[in-house]
Amino acid sequence: MIRYKTMDDIPGTPFLRKVTILSSMGIMMDGYTLTVFSYALLYLINVMSLKSYEISIMGVSSISGVLIGSFIAGIVSDRYGRRYIYIYDLFLVSIFIFLTGFSTNYINFSVLEFIAGIGIGTDYPVSSSRL
Numbered sequence: 001m002i003r004y005k006t007m008d009d010i011p012g013t014p015f016l017r018k019v020t021i022l023s024s025m026g027i028m029m030d031g032y033t034l035t036v037f038s039y040a041l042l043y044l045i046n047v048m049s050l051k052s053y054e055i056s057i058m059g060v061s062s063i064s065g066v067l068i069g070s071f072i073a074g075i076v077s078d079r080y081g082r083r084y085i086y087i088y089d090l091f092l093v094s095i096f097i098f099l100t101g102f103s104t105n106y107i108n109f110s111v112l113e114f115i116a117g118i119g120i121g122t123d124y125p126v127s128s129s130r131l
Contacts, residue, residue: 026090026127028118033097037113039060044109054106061110065117067126073122086126092119 041058041063044050047109077085087108096116103109 003011023086023127026086026123028059029090029093031122033093033116033120034062036067044096048106056107058113062113062117062120065114065119066121067117069118069121071121072118073125073129077126082126085122089119089122089126092116093123 032091041055045055048054073085073089089096093116096112100109100112100116103112
């Protein structure tokens with residue numbers, strides 16, 4: 001068995017490129033989601049006639065989900081495997097971001113963004129390490 005000192009010593013194979021591109025796309029999706037959320041929040045302030053505490057709850061919901069998801073992800077992915085956790089977290093983010101578009105008040109929006117934030121937070125430690 002050949003032992004490599006670092007990831008840079010491993011020869012570039014098609015599989016390694018595929019894994020690198022897929023994990024980079026996960027991080028790109030997370031950044032895109034959080035950016036779109038910020039712009040959507042600016043739009044929803046006027047549409048929903050939000051009060052300042054409601055804006056704060058909506059603003060912190062996604063970030064607090066990211067915090068919790070990133071804490072849990074390392075332990076869970078070590079136990080069940082990074083590949084499966086990566087697939088499930090992308091599915092979780094996609095579904096709950098889609099459902100957020102149908103929210104009618106700040107409570108629905110905050111709960112759905114919190115759950116999507118858990119998926120985003122899960123993606124950070126899982127996709128930044130090699131699958």
